[in-house]
Amino acid sequence: MEQQEYATGATQVAGGVAGARTGGAGRSTTDAVVAVREAGPDAPQETGPDGGAPALSPDPGLLRLAQWFAEADPGTADDLCTASFGLYPARHFGVPAEPVAQPGAQSAAEPGAEPGTGPAAGPPAVADISWWHGPTAHTPAALRTREARPARGPRRARRDAGALPVVLSGAKPGEPGKHRKPERSRSAAVGTQDRSAAAERRIAARLLLAHPLVTASGPHADGFPLIRRHRDWLTERFDTLLGYRLVVGPWHARLGKAGLGPGATRGFEHPGTGAPFTPGGYAQLALALALLVDAPERLPLGRLLVAMRAAAPAAARSADPADLAMALAALAGWQVLDGIPADPADPETGAVLLTVDRELARAVPAGPPALADDAGDLIRRAAEAEPGTAVRRRLAETPAVLAADLPEDQRAWLRDHRHSGPAALADFLGLETEQRAEGVALLDPAEELTDLALPGTGTPAQAALLLVERLVEEVRPLPDETTGADVPTPAVPIPDALIDGVLGDIADEYGLPAGWRRDYLADRTALRRDTLDLLHRMGLITATPRGTRPPGWLLRAPAARYAPAADLLPAPGTGRHSRREPSVTIPGPAGPREEQRA
Incomplete structure (x- = not known):
């Protein structure tokens, strides 16, 4: 993984992957790129006060980030986390709306027109319907009993044996030859391989978008071989569509997501309890990373805690033990640290040896503040992109994109690429497009590419x-x-x-x-x-x-x-003060009678 040197001011480098291949830090990524220091073999080693083990030297950029976290309010801390780490999962609606009849769908094409160019081939009329009064995904309350879903993960690519054509060489039609096994035709085999490769690429892309850090021995290890197998194609597509940088190493894959701007509501949660991170928890996390990027492979817990207190005395004085436990639990979940005791704040656990993975520690930060002036500037820089990339990021990461929420240039892009823009992402990620007058949503009926589900349990x-x-x-x-x-x-x-x-x-x-x-x-x-x-x-x-x-x-x-579909003509009330329906007089053989107007 390419690194940056801080020195007196960090220098920016183009993102890429191993082998000098440029990656997703191309035309549309933020200036605040990965910038963590890598100590070379000839770098001077500082020693501790007793002349023993070398002192841990904090990374200045991550140390600065820790200070910003400590000073932030909870909402700003979540936005800063999204901008600096980019480890948030995608979030999508799952249940598709009921289909509606398309006006004019049966109309014939004009004489002489090529297939797909007639009136029926235009954009669906439902795209002009408002969400307020359009098709719904409403489920009656009595039908909402849902069992707990299994843990989300990539679905394995499966071959459809029934779809493989068989050539019955040397045999009568309908039965195999006496001494020959059925053979698949070369064209059929090539087509099957293409379909299998496309399915594998889609599974890998969905996995990375849901879990931007995948390791070869982590909870999603079964998808890691697919990522490595298709890394060149995935690197190019993520860069082209979303401006994301994909780095694939021997033991981990890291998709560097961009920020989502203010109000993104994408903070970290404690991997065990689900409790949301506090600003203090974020500060402890950034502070620990600042020391771990250059730490030895085996590190006593007590030495790490002493170095954290020495690097940021003010943050140490105001730190809560729960914040430290939360930060270390997150690092253990990413496999940056191994061997963390149940109570890290217990003085008796200081001699516990931690196993440090420096490569993963350097992979966690996506945008340390090398070029930002303050927390707000980093949040803004991390979300910067040209209009098309910015809209596609919102479509890929958020449940729905409303045109009214976009700046003018992004709104114009969405208007001009109303169908082609979402369609490219839907094909890449295996999603369904829901077009409405207010905006667009990409749906995932499988409910795999989302961290929240509605309807849901609980x-x-x-x-x-x-x-x-x-x-x-x-x-x-x-x-x-x-x-x-x-x-x-x-x-x-x-x-x-x-x-x-x-x-x-x-x-x-x-x-x-x-x-x-x-x-x-x-x-x-x-x-x-x-x-x-x-x-x-x-x-x-x-x-x-x-x-x-x-x-x-x-x-x-x-x-x-x-919600249920809107009832624009409600039934008349029957109360004493309700307005009665108008009546008409209908002549009959026995004289006039009144009948309610239908």
Whole structure:
């Protein structure tokens, strides 16, 4: 893996892979590229105060990053994590919407036109329908019982034996020769190999997008041979479509993802408990990496902790033991460290020897702040790209892309490449395209290429689905309510009292019968917090713009895909104060009578 030297100011190098092959750091990647120091064999070795083992020297760029994490608020720390590490998984909707009849789909092509160029070959009419009133993926509550899904991983490429043509050489039609085995024709064998190679490449690409760091002995080791086998093709496609740099070594593969900008909601979680990382946890992680990139292969835990405290005294004073445990657990999950004790803060564990993988330690950072002025500058730089690459990144990594959320140049690109842009990614990753008037979503019905699932298991997931469908029914705009020139409304405000009222109703109605966790039923504040957090991370709601008073939530158009279809002509009420339907007088043989208008 190519490295950068910090010295007095880091110099930028072109990204690439082994063998002097240029990789994904080409025309559209950020300036904040990998920049970790690599100590050569002739580098001077500092010694400790007692003249014993060499002192651990921290990497200045990662040390700077640790300081930024320590000073950041939780939201900024998550964005900084996305920009500096790029280890977030992709996130997509899974359930496709119900198909709709396409107007004019049966119309014949014009005389003399080539196949595929007639009126029926144009873009689907459903692309002009709003998410608010289009086809839905709604599932009745009674049908939402879902068993726990197995751990996600790459599906193995399988050959379809029934699809292999057989040439019955020297035999009568329909039966094999007496002394000859059936032979596959050369053309059939070549076609089968091509299909198998295409399937393997797609599996490898999906695996890398879901898990940007894959090791030969890690939890996704069965997909690593596919990545190595197709590394040249994958390197070129990731660079061309997404501007991502792919580095494939003998024992690991690293896809260097770019940042997603502010508000990306892609932070780390504790690999064991699922607790979200805190700014202190990120700071401890960056600080540990700053020392591990040049550490010896065998390192006492106590020596690492002493070096961390010496490198950043201020961060050490304010560090929480849980932050340190969280950081070390993440490093163990990536196989950077091995042999971490259950309680790293216990003084008696200081003599425990850790095994350090320096190559993996250098592979974890994707954009240390070699060229950034501060945390905000790094977040901005990491998300910079030309319009086409920026939109394709959003399509590949996020559940839905709304044109209203894009800058003007990216909005123009999406408008000009409305079908070809998403189609190229869908073919590359094996996804389905959902085009709507507000934007585009790439769906993964297999629910493998996503870190969150909706519908899903667990109390917050079930509550989120029930909540979002009722919010849509309450605040969904009418078809003629638009903003601008015939542009569907991308989001509508949600009254805060409506959230509390609806969530309380569904908790009372579904909670105990559905087996929801009793702590959530007892603590409605926690239920609200975790339910809204899930909807926010799935892109179905978003916070109101900064400065809005009081702050609140907006319901986004893709949320309507999980609600029942809009009933624009509701049945008349039957209450005492309901308005009655108009009636008409129909003459009959026995005199006039009144009948309700149909």
